[in-house]
Structures are given as C-alpha cells and as structure tokens.
Amino acid sequence: xxxxxxxxxxRPAIAFxxxxxxxxxxxxxxxxxxxxxxxxSADIGYESLxxxxxxxxxxxxxxxxxxxxxx
Numbered sequence: 859x860x861x862x863x864x865x866x867x868x869r870p871a872i873a874f875x876x877x878x879x880x881x882x883x884x885x886x887x888x889x890x891x892x893x894x895x896x897x898x899s900a901d902i903g904y905e906s907l908x909x910x911x912x913x914x915x916x917x918x919x920x921x922x923x924x925x926x927x928x929x
Contacts, residue, residue, distance in 0.1 A: 877925035884918045887911050 874880045891911045894904045 874921055877922060880918055880921045880925065884915060884922070887915055
C-alpha cells in the first residue's frame with residue numbers, strides 16, 4: 859500500500875513501499891502512453907499528454923534505481 863507524504867511546500871508526494879509498486883505504475887503509464895501516441899495523430903492535445911507522461915516515467919525510473927541500489 860502506498861503512503862502519502864508532503865513536501866515542505868505542500869506538494870503531494872507518493873512514497874513507495876517496494877519496487878513492484880513503482881514498476882506497476884511505470885507499466886500502466888507506458889501502456890497509456892502507447893494509447894495516447896496512437897491517438898496523437900488525430901489530436902495535437904495528446905502531444906502534451908505524452909510529454910507529461912514521459913516526465914513521470916523519468917521520475918519513476920529514479921525511484922526504481924533507488925530500490926535497485928538497496929537490493
């Protein structure tokens with residue numbers, strides 16, 4: 859189960875209990891990105907969505923690397 863935490867400037871944050879949680883969200887985002895990419899040719903708004911997904915994927919990659927260092 860993921861616990862919620864907050865940074866000093868009140869931005870919400872997510873703490874992961876294990877690497878599987880981070881990988882599950884990564885997989886879901888990759889699948890959604892594929893779907894958005896498929897639809898992007900019909901709608902320019904999807905490009906912005908894809909860019910935001912890629913930023914989240916970059917952050918998740920950092921989380922996964924942190925878990926890998928612990929193991």
